[in-house]
Amino acid sequence: MPEPLLYAKDIHKSFGPVAALRGVTVAVGRGEVVGLLGDNGAGKSTLAKILVGLYRPDKGELYFEGRRVNFRSPRDARMHGIEIVYQDLALVEDLPIYRNLFLGREPRRALGMLDIEAMKREAEKLLREIGINIRRPDDIVRRLSGGERQAIAIARAVKFGAKLVILDEPTAALSVKETEFVLDYIGRLRDRGISVIFITHNIFHVYAVADRFVILEHGSKIADLEKRCVERPETIVDIIAQRLRPDQVGC
Numbered sequence: 543m544p545e546p547l548l549y550a551k552d553i554h555k556s557f558g559p560v561a562a563l564r565g566v567t568v569a570v571g572r573g574e575v576v577g578l579l580g581d582n583g584a585g586k587s588t589l590a591k592i593l594v595g596l597y598r599p600d601k602g603e604l605y606f607e608g609r610r611v612n613f614r615s616p617r618d619a620r621m622h623g624i625e626i627v628y629q630d631l632a633l634v635e636d637l638p639i640y641r642n643l644f645l646g647r648e649p650r651r652a653l654g655m656l657d658i659e660a661m662k663r664e665a666e667k668l669l670r671e672i673g674i675n676i677r678r679p680d681d682i683v684r685r686l687s688g689g690e691r692q693a694i695a696i697a698r699a700v701k702f703g704a705k706l707v708i709l710d711e712p713t714a715a716l717s718v719k720e721t722e723f724v725l726d727y728i729g730r731l732r733d734r735g736i737s738v739i740f741i742t743h744n745i746f747h748v749y750a751v752a753d754r755f756v757i758l759e760h761g762s763k764i765a766d767l768e769k770r771c772v773e774r775p776e777t778i779v780d781i782i783a784q785r786l787r788p789d790q791v792g793c
């Protein structure tokens with residue numbers, strides 16, 4: 543395997559008496575979509591928060607692009623090219639699309655004036671790229687569907703140079719059609735060489751787009767399976783529900 547983009551080695555994290563992660567090791571390749579799966583409480587979000595510098599691991603090592611990294615804040619992780627998009631998205635509902643795309647990172651002109659025209663031009667281009675042709679940069683985010691919002695939040699991360707985007711339950715609140723729209727967009731990002739960690743407790747939401755599945759259970763990794771070794775999403779469901787041992791699957 544070529545050098546992975548991200549390598550997290552033997553990550554431990556406890557909250558008081560709760561061991562949320564008990565020595566998890568994962569790798570994410572360049573342009574790879576990893577489905578991070580497991581029941582509620584398995585440790586998925588905790589791992590994501592460590593990867594973006596929100597939490598410090600109690601023990602373990604992180605490597606990004608082959609170098610040891612030690613993120614002190616989300617800003618730190620972002621500077622390396624790792625971004626997270628949460629289910630609640632951090633979009634400002636009452637602002638137009640173009641403002642949301644540049645939130646906190648607005649281009650400015652002389653005397654610190656916002657460069658509105660530049661933002662709108664860029665937003666127009668991004669909307670085309672995402673495939674939301676019916677929306678204008680001026681449209682207020684409140685008007686958008688859940689899938690459109692999710693795609694805009696992802697586009698914002700990518701636009702600022704993310705090489706790895708972590709999506710924490712991006713489809714939890716979406717309809718089937720909206721989920722398909724988001725999955726399609728993620729597939730196009732992968733084609734551009736961007737890596738994605740897609741967190742979900744629903745394998746059916748990620749099966750179509752993932753290249754590999756990592757399953758957590760009570761803070762431990764119990765399976766790490768390439769898509770080509772998993773013929774049907776039901777196999778993953780069976781592993782999570784403990785009807786099937788991970789070592790019974792593989793190729």
Ligand SMILES: Nc1ncnc2c1ncn2[C@@H]1O[C@H](COP(=O)(O)OP(=O)(O)O)[C@@H](O)[C@H]1O
Pocket residue numbers: 557560561562580581582583584585586587588589
């Ligand atoms: N900030 C926190 N304080 C205390 N316990 C936490 C905190 N975050 C997560 N946990 C606990 O760690 C375990 C893993 O949680 P989490 O990573 O959110 O799981 P998942 O995202 O897979 O549902 C759970 O038992 C949860 O209650």
Ligand SMILES: [Mg+2]
Pocket residue numbers: 586587588
């Ligand atoms: Mg979670």
